Amino acid sequence: METPFLIIVSGSPSSGKTSIGRKIAHEMGLPFVxxxxxxxxxxxxxxxxxxxxxxxxxLATYAIFFHFMETQLQAGLSFxxxxxxxxxxxTAKFKELEHKYKLKxxxxxxxxxxxxxxxxxxxxxxxxxxxxGHMDHANLEDFKKSLKEDTYQPLDIGGKTLTVDTNDFxxxxxxxLLEDIKSEAAKAA
Numbered sequence: 001m002e003t004p005f006l007i008i009v010s011g012s013p014s015s016g017k018t019s020i021g022r023k024i025a026h027e028m029g030l031p032f033v034x035x036x037x038x039x040x041x042x043x044x045x046x047x048x049x050x051x052x053x054x055x056x057x058x059l060a061t062y063a064i065f066f067h068f069m070e071t072q073l074q075a076g077l078s079f080x081x082x083x084x085x086x087x088x089x090x091t092a093k094f095k096e097l098e099h100k101y102k103l104k105x106x107x108x109x110x111x112x113x114x115x116x117x118x119x120x121x122x123x124x125x126x127x128x129x130x131x132x133g134h135m136d137h138a139n140l141e142d143f144k145k146s147l148k149e150d151t152y153q154p155l156d157i158g159g160k161t162l163t164v165d166t167n168d169f170x171x172x173x174x175x176x177l178l179e180d181i182k183s184e185a186a187k188a189a
Contacts, residue, residue, distance in 0.1 A: 004103045005078040005185045006069075008094075010085040011110030012152040013143060014120035016166040020110055021082035027178050028080070031072070035083035038064050040131045048133030057133070066093055073101040078185075084152055091156045098157060104188030106181055107161040109154045114147045116167050160184050 009021035025032035039061040072079055121143050125136035154161045162180050
């Protein structure tokens with residue numbers, strides 16, 4: 001069985017993680033697992049009501065998310081995973097998976113200026129395009145606080161971290177990013 005290679009796409013909400021993760025997965029022919037996809041399935045199944053309920057579903061989402069990642073790793077499969085991972089909450093779990101499955105990983109850290117992220121967050125909340133269970137309108141102050149505290153940093157799991165400036169999505173050099181990821185995958189093989 002091959003050593004699984006994990007591409008971890010992370011960063012702040014509104015940094016473009018899901019779009020970038022989908023593109024990487026498509027270009028590399030890998031499965032794409034993203035937290036909001038699981039969370040929205042839970043909203044659709046169990047409903048949503050308020051911020052506290054959304055936070056409870058977030059805990060359940062991560063439990064399912066890591067369980068699914070582990071089943072893929074048990075099978076020796078490589079894939080792309082995306083979420084707004086937080087080092088203090090998620091590093092230990094990734095280290096546990098790394099130790100257990102000898103996986104190799106590269107992190108793609110999406111970053112943009114705070115003003116850009118805040119504007120995107122507000123626009124996304126107003127657009128009505130995002131699932132209402134996320135309660136974005138009720139989370140604006142928490143989001144501002146997380147930006148101030150610089151909460152969304154790369155995980156402390158070793159390996160390479162590729163930083164992607166997402167201030168302007170049209171300026172992202174996807175061929176170079178994919179080449180860097182493929183290079184890391186080749187080193188891990």
